Amino acid sequence: MGFLSAEAARALAELVALDALHGDDTHGVGEPGAADTTPLDRLRGIRSLVAALEADPASLAAVREAVDAGATWDDVADAAGLSPAAAKYRWSGDDESIAARHEASRKRKRERPSSVPTDLPGLSVAEAARRLGVTPQAIYQRVTRGLLEARTVELPDGRKYKRVFLPEA
Known part of the structure; x- marks a missing residue:
């Protein structure tokens, strides 16, 4: 038995089978294998494999084994193609703390719209x-010196925006 979960192994096997159906790049138009699979x-198949691998506990197990063997978060991040902070956020702690951190992140994403509201007072x-x-740095300096008025507007969902009010003249 390998280190991948059954779901990840299944997605990998399906993608390999799809690749075999597609054939190689030597097929010409009308030859067997040239159109056995559609681009979609x-x-x-690729996205299914990526999703299965992202959910696979094999990554977490490998990270824990590497850290136990003396790897640093920089080493883990380099192997995973992430920043050290992202790797540590994703995999540090026990299962319960990781799950709580990831659920809190998903909850924030669900509760906060991804776009900036357009009906705020003043200017960004x-x-x-x-x-x-x-x-923009000059604007902040002018606000600090009292040459421009600025206020932080907080929305009911907790998002905050610095808004600048230019003189009428």
Whole structure:
């Protein structure tokens, strides 16, 4: 028995079978194997394998074994193609703390829209900078010096936005 879960092994086997059906790049139009799979079938197979591998506990087991053997989070991150902070966030702690952290992240994503509201008062720092022909840092400096008015607007869902109010003149 391998280290992959049954679901990941099944998705891998299905993708390998799909690859065998598709054949290699030497097939010409009308030759056997050239059109045995559709591009969407291949894409679905690839995405199915990726999803199965993401959910597979084999990654967590490998990380725990590597850390127990002396690997650093930098080493783990390099092997996983992540930043050290992302690797540690994904895999540090026991199963319960990892599950709680991931559920809290999913909950935040569900509760917060991904777009900035367009009906906020004033201008964003970037908009004010463009309008005045300066950098956003210059806007922050002018606010600090009292040359521009700015307020932080907090929405009911907890998101906060710095808004700048330019003088009427």
